[in-house]
Amino acid sequence: MPTKIKHIFDRNRYLHRSEPFTIISEWFRNAQLSQFTSIREYVINCTGLKKAMPIDSDDNFHIELNSVEIPYLLFLESQAFLNRALSNFCAQLTLHRSGFSSWATITTYYSSFFAMSGLIRLQGKARISTHDLNKLPRGFFLCMSSTTQPRCILFNHWRNYHKQTCLDFGLAYRNFDLFRYSFQDLLSLRNDELIEEVRRRNAYNYILETGFREIASADHSRPDLARIGVNKVRSLPSLVTGDDPDLAYMARACSRIILLAATSWHIAKHCNILRQVFDRFLQDRVQLINNLSGINCAVGKCLLCFTRGRMKLN
Secondary structure: OOEEOOOOOOHHHHHOOOOOHHHHHHHHOOOOOOOOOOHHHHHHHOHHHHHHOOOOOOOOOEEEEEOOHHHHHHHHHHHHHHHHHHHHHHHHHHHHHOOOHHHHHHHHHHHHHHHHHHHHHOOOEEEEEEEEEOOEEEEEEEEEOOOOOOEEEEEOOOOOOHHHHHHHHHHHOOOOOOOOOOOHHHHOOOHHHHHHHHHHHHHHHOOOOHHHHHHHOHHHOOHHHHOOOHHHHHHHHHHOOOOOHHHHHHHHHHHHHHHHHHHHHHHHOOOHHHHHHHHHHHHHHHHHHHOOOHHHHHHHHHHHHHHOOOOOOO
């Protein structure tokens, strides 16, 4: 049942807090099935929430939600993001081999962005776009407020920029120790290094006719990336902080996919309901890879092994 809380509210306490894995894992064990398919649908359509908070109101508010549906929905969305990340990673390899290096770079970025979005949800957080208010995007930030019960704080704090997603990831995983040894380089990236990923994407995404110019000029091609195979993919996590920006970009996306899958599995294996969600999305990933061909299929199968989550990483 949602309850309004006092107006004096320290948002940073929830925005910037990262929890030890043991606490997050225990919190997700409370998960129960939901009739809703996403956090967004829950926020917009939950009857009790609609009574306590008009979703189209322009007033500032903070509401505490006590619902076992929220951990379930957050985990559900994390798995959808995992599958999107894997799909985009396979797509960027095809783009590299076809000589479309700028679009490959953009697609690599989105693979990484989706993986970060899923990882943020596994820390009990989500940014939710709900509707337009006065032609401006309107949304809310949801964050775990209790480490012993599935309670969350929802407040109208809307910043869904890609930059903010990178910062959310950095803040949420700064104290993440479960796979610290295996992902030391990835988890120790500074904020400016994370933001540089967004700037690099923008440099390709918003420059006029970049995609056309690379067809006419060999200067935009990376033949070495067109030959990336299974062995190279297996070694990518060691290149997260490398000097080659294209390989580092790809390595970060690959490493985040593996971290998301491994963390998802360690959460799901302790909760039968979430285990079923994990297995269902895993079957979707298997189907995706089975529909690929050639070297992309081989690379996809390599990544699929990573996303089963059952490997010993440390």
